[in-house]
Amino acid sequence: MADLETFRKETRAWLEENCPQSMRQPITSDDDACWGGRNPAFKSEDQRLWLERMAARGWTAPDWPKEYGGGGLSKAEAKILREEMARIKARPPLHSFGIWMIGPAILKFGSEALKRQHIPPIVRGEIRWCQGYSEPGAGSDLAGLQTRAEDKGDHFIVNGQKVWTSYANKADWMFCLVRTNSQVKKQLGISLVLFDMTTPGVSTRPIKLISGSSPFAKPSSTTCASRRIKWWGRSIKAGRLPSTCSLTSAK
């Protein structure tokens, strides 16, 4: 308990010294939020600095293991950090589908190589991820998805189309649900693949909302993907990066 009190004191002092004043204001618009990525759009130097300082301590992902760049905090310590940030109204340093969605899955199911490849850049906010689940014919009934991935041993050939993919046009990598087996019950024939959005064959088109803004995109994933992680009971396989890609036109 004394240790936790010390941790609280040190955390409070560190935040006081390192959280810029402008990062202690509520987020009022999308660009107030820092999403990181290969081409990060920082609204201010303070925003950049806040991410850099928090990421250097692994505090963008406070309770992830230190060996992959996380903060290595216990649950109790992470709670104290959240409380101390709330006390000074500090903004989260990073908004990230990597931290919220795919990172925890990689940590739980991924191979050692997969963790080493993806977790540190997620913690540092260097790679922005999007979620490729919904399809034109597979929404609430996700198990109806049609995007196919052909297992080529050390890589996959992926063909299909996703839709309503938030920030697909800004993302660097996608975690994508694909059908790898059509012979079994539809819920079981699905795998999760990860691919770089710059892979030849991947393209996105924005979907304009009635407001005129466009947070969604329609990526056509006609590409290859390199990694498979356990998903709905399927086995883990981490292959090397693909050397070839197959292209077909989007549906």
Ligand SMILES: Cc1cc2nc3c(=O)[nH]c(=O)nc-3n(C[C@H](O)[C@H](O)[C@H](O)COP(=O)(O)OP(=O)(O)OC[C@H]3O[C@@H](n4cnc5c(N)ncnc54)[C@H](O)[C@@H]3O)c2cc1C
């Ligand atoms: C803010 C937001 C962000 C999103 N971001 C992403 C993203 O980044 N990536 C991604 O993959 N998806 C994303 N989605 C999800 C995606 O946009 C779709 O909303 C979702 O997949 C549902 O599909 P749909 O709109 O085609 O609806 P449908 O599945 O066609 O459903 C339409 C209506 O029918 C009902 N319905 C569906 N099936 C049945 C059934 N069998 N029986 C009775 N009623 C049924 C549903 O409840 C719903 O009311 C996001 C959604 C929201 C709201």
